[in-house]
Amino acid sequence: MGILSGYRVLDCSIAMAGPFAAQRLGDLGADVVKVEPTSGEWQRHVSAGGATGNKINVSFLSLNRNKRSLAVDLKSDGGREVIAELVKSADVFIQNYRPGVAKRLGVDYESLSKINPGLVYVSMSGYGEDGPYAQRPGQDLLLQAMSGAMRSTGREGEPPTPAGMYLADAITAYTAFEGALAALLHRERTGEGQLVKVNMLDAITTIQMQELSVFTVGHKPQTRSAEPHAHVYIRSPYGTFKTSDGYLALAFPPLKTLGEIIGEPALLEMNDERDGWEKRDEIFALTRGKLEDRTTDEWLEAFSAAGIWAGPVYGYEELVNDPQIAHNKTFIEYDHPTEGHIKAPGFPMKFSKTPATVERGAPLVGEHTDEILRQAGFSDDRIAALVQSGAIVSGGKA
Numbered sequence: 001m002g003i004l005s006g007y008r009v010l011d012c013s014i015a016m017a018g019p020f021a022a023q024r025l026g027d028l029g030a031d032v033v034k035v036e037p038t039s040g041e042w043q044r045h046v047s048a049g050g051a052t053g054n055k056i057n058v059s060f061l062s063l064n065r066n067k068r069s070l071a072v073d074l075k076s077d078g079g080r081e082v083i084a085e086l087v088k089s090a091d092v093f094i095q096n097y098r099p100g101v102a103k104r105l106g107v108d109y110e111s112l113s114k115i116n117p118g119l120v121y122v123s124m125s126g127y128g129e130d131g132p133y134a135q136r137p138g139q140d141l142l143l144q145a146m147s148g149a150m151r152s153t154g155r156e157g158e159p160p161t162p163a164g165m166y167l168a169d170a171i172t173a174y175t176a177f178e179g180a181l182a183a184l185l186h187r188e189r190t191g192e193g194q195l196v197k198v199n200m201l202d203a204i205t206t207i208q209m210q211e212l213s214v215f216t217v218g219h220k221p222q223t224r225s226a227e228p229h230a231h232v233y234i235r236s237p238y239g240t241f242k243t244s245d246g247y248l249a250l251a252f253p254p255l256k257t258l259g260e261i262i263g264e265p266a267l268l269e270m271n272d273e274r275d276g277w278e279k280r281d282e283i284f285a286l287t288r289g290k291l292e293d294r295t296t297d298e299w300l301e302a303f304s305a306a307g308i309w310a311g312p313v314y315g316y317e318e319l320v321n322d323p324q325i326a327h328n329k330t331f332i333e334y335d336h337p338t339e340g341h342i343k344a345p346g347f348p349m350k351f352s353k354t355p356a357t358v359e360r361g362a363p364l365v366g367e368h369t370d371e372i373l374r375q376a377g378f379s380d381d382r383i384a385a386l387v388q389s390g391a392i393v394s395g396g397k398a
Helices: 017-027 058-063 077-087 101-105 109-115 140-147 167-190 200-206 209-216 255-262 272-278 280-291 296-305 316-320 323-328 369-375 380-389
Strands: 008-011 031-036 067-072 092-095 120-125 194-199 238-242 247-251 310-312 331-336 340-345
Touching: 008 017, 008 077, 017 031, 017 058, 017 067, 017 092, 017 120, 017 167, 058 340, 067 077, 067 369, 077 109, 077 380, 092 167, 101 109, 109 120, 120 167, 140 167, 140 200, 167 194, 167 200, 194 200, 238 280, 247 280, 247 296, 255 272, 255 280, 272 280, 296 310, 369 380
Parallel strands: 008 031, 008 092, 031 067, 092 120, 120 194
Antiparallel strands: 238 247, 247 310, 331 340
């Protein structure tokens, strides 16, 4: 039994951030009911990376394990009645509709909290639910671009480079997950539910706590270098460097020690704090010129012996097969009824008494509709009538 066993989550979210947050709750044992349209959630129809899968594409599969699917038309009277019944026994409700949509569907916080005052309602948006940008599309790349983070890396004069992952979505998912847990703790203490608002712009901004404080408190400008320095607020050398057989990452070593190891006399007399900032491009170029002379492993061995922070630059192939990843059991494996054997990232939190597990893979559309509604007290006749009216879909479909 997971640590959140006994809690029920109604997940009305789409795409990545909302489903990922709900999946984390499910991984910890919560009963997560994925409330999706009768045609299936949007992510089912978008194959990230072209990985379409058999009946469930990999993108949807990756974000919706440990959930049951309830396929319901929230635009119908019957569909809204179904949700109203389920909310009575729910603990958490998650949605990331465009601002105003939840209210039009009758599933906004004000409406649902009247049915269940103890409900923790997590509302997710791109830029906030009101204000000048409320109706802008909350897409990951657009939020990364607006966050300022892209201008903290790379070369001056070249286009800012986004992260190689859906960074804003992932950070927002964890922020919502954290907010849901905190609100549940408050409810355990007081019995009181509440509205939790999370937006992508605030999430990706506040995660830059240190960098933005250097700018706002320390008044240090965000100035990129001519060399591809990895972070504007860390002294040189700091970044990735080519070796004779690959790449390595090097993080602000003592310049004298670095000069001794790589055989660069110009570094021996430099001051870490003064020259590390004032001669950032020169130091980076000197370091780059020397590191191509030996292999990655040779440099890493030498740097490790000197206590210098350095490491390999992995692709996914190397990451998945790394011995520390294997030791940590970072990836989990299980069998899915339609998609076969699955290997995917597992659980970043380890609990000694209530470990996270995969109880079920991502569901087919409406796979658990009948089961969920029977548990909520719906009779077979009433379920059949809802199916007949088109308010719900049951039985599971691709």
